[in-house]
Amino acid sequence: MGSVRRHAILAASASEVWAFIGRPEALHEWFPTTATRVEGDKRWVTLPSGIVFEEQIVLVDNDLRRFQYSIIGNPLITQHLGTIDVIPITDRSCIVVYSTNIDPEVLGLAIGAAAGDGLRTLQEKFGKA
């Protein structure tokens, strides 16, 4: 099992950041993907390489500001759980933590790379704290 974690500290309130990234259908606005489609608790995400991930939305908790999803229906990926947490630091700053556990483990590194890219996009949008 590969386990990766990336984080970024942003110069915006947790509620403001959560309002942007807590929408499952808006992933492509900040994560390096080209399209996102949501139907019920299912999501389909298209990667720039053309790969489409089918995902089960596990949790959207607007109180905890936690989003969890799992890639499903992929013969290569036998286990996966991705978690995005937005945690307040002050009333004008927060930390975003992107964690993934995945098998095969090497995909964890690639998803970590994408998360790093997405977090840099968030830092450009909200500013670094």
Added chain:
Amino acid sequence: MPRRILFITTDQQRYDALGCNGGRVARTPAVDELAREGIRYTRAIPSNVVCMPSRSTMLTGQHVATHGVWMNGVALPVDAPSIAMDLWRNGYRTALIGKAHFEPFLDPFALFTENSLATLGEETVYRETADGRLEPHRGFEHLELATHNGMGPLHYAKWLRENHPEAIGMLYPILNAQLQVNEAGGGDTGAPQVKHNPMPREWYHTDWVADRAVSWIDKQNNDDDWFCWVSFPDPHHAWDPPMSELHRVNWRDLDLPEGWVDDPVERERILASKPAHWLGWYHGTFVSNYEAPAKWIPSTLTADQVREVNAMVHIQNELVDEAVARIIATLRAKGWYDDVDVVFTTDHGEFQGDFGLLFKGPYHVDSLMRLPLIWRPAPSRTKVAPTTVDTPVGLVSLAATFAEIAGLRRPSYTEAERLPLSDSEANALGHQRVLTEWDSVLFGKIVSLRTITRGSWVCTATLPGTVHDGTDGELYNLADDPLQHVNLWHDPSHRAVRDDLLDDMWRNLPTASAPRRACDAPV
């Protein structure tokens, strides 16, 4: 007179691969001729023993701690210093043809430029500098990229898909279903990463790289200065040269390499005298990186498998040499050969059976650290007596060497003097030591080594990690122990030389910038 630089690299090639370095199997007349006409370095050492960090050192002239590509999978920033950029800014035509590997290969989110060029159909991409100028990717205005297989987004794979789609499955699949380095065996002996490859030779990546290099050279004008990095993916595993070439070397006829220890008890005794990660990997109990198949256990390696792997490597080396000969013939045909500085080297070595091991990893011994390096200065530019240089030199000196050839001042970002033309000049230039670093983190398994090579001594300190507490290490006297079987680290009679080497190393190693950049892929 135009100045032209042909920089030829192989991947994972041992010092003894070449006839000029004492190799007795593969015929390498083209590179041997370069050695006869120029300077042959008998102890050239990388800054790191895997591809991405070592290649980043070649381009930047910096140690690993400075350029920050601390393991495979960590990208070199696109704005990192580059000797190719300096040459381009000074009017050179610049090309990189073959394996770049400054950025990770496994890239499903398409984050990296080098993986996108073939799809874009662009020779390079230009980025705007702070003062509004447009500059090509890492200074290369032409990139045509390849790696060891026919899958993925690079130019060679695209060419294979478009022109010979039936050939895609002919090459050995480097990764298995878990995207790990494939452990599957093949050939006659079941050795890992060996395959009898039915692909016609003309479709194999070695010949493709030569074809593309010749095509680029042909397009240059008579008065152009140019820098062309021709980077062959071989003889790196997979060991799958075209079957049509297997007649060249029959593995059954090969002697076992000198570094192979036939007696398993003696082999384990030697490995046990080294820091714990050696024997741990040999028994398959400590796999700390992606440089070898995770599911392959080195202690299962047989003598015949070593023979077959070596035969495949010798064949790959002959094909590379013939490709080099073809490029040089092009230069001769154009009347340019005497105006070209040719530098030939590789990024790191390969065990090929030494110590009962294959592949590479955190093991700072000659198998991985002693590299072929030849510099044939352009006769029309400078008269240099052919010679050998025995002083240890580092690939970290390459960038400054290219600047010297171009008549440029040594770039301030480089951390080593140019290569010396003789042993006496090595001393005058300050080639007193070569430093090599290793860091790897594999989901909590951590290995870090720091090594100094000075004179005939090689001293490696382990840093605290998963199986090291920072007190163990290796010390070898290459003059007395060329196979590095006798670890003197704990020998009280060598304490003084060990401590002196360590003091020298710690005083001269650059301090790594923090925080360390993330690892974005296994390779």
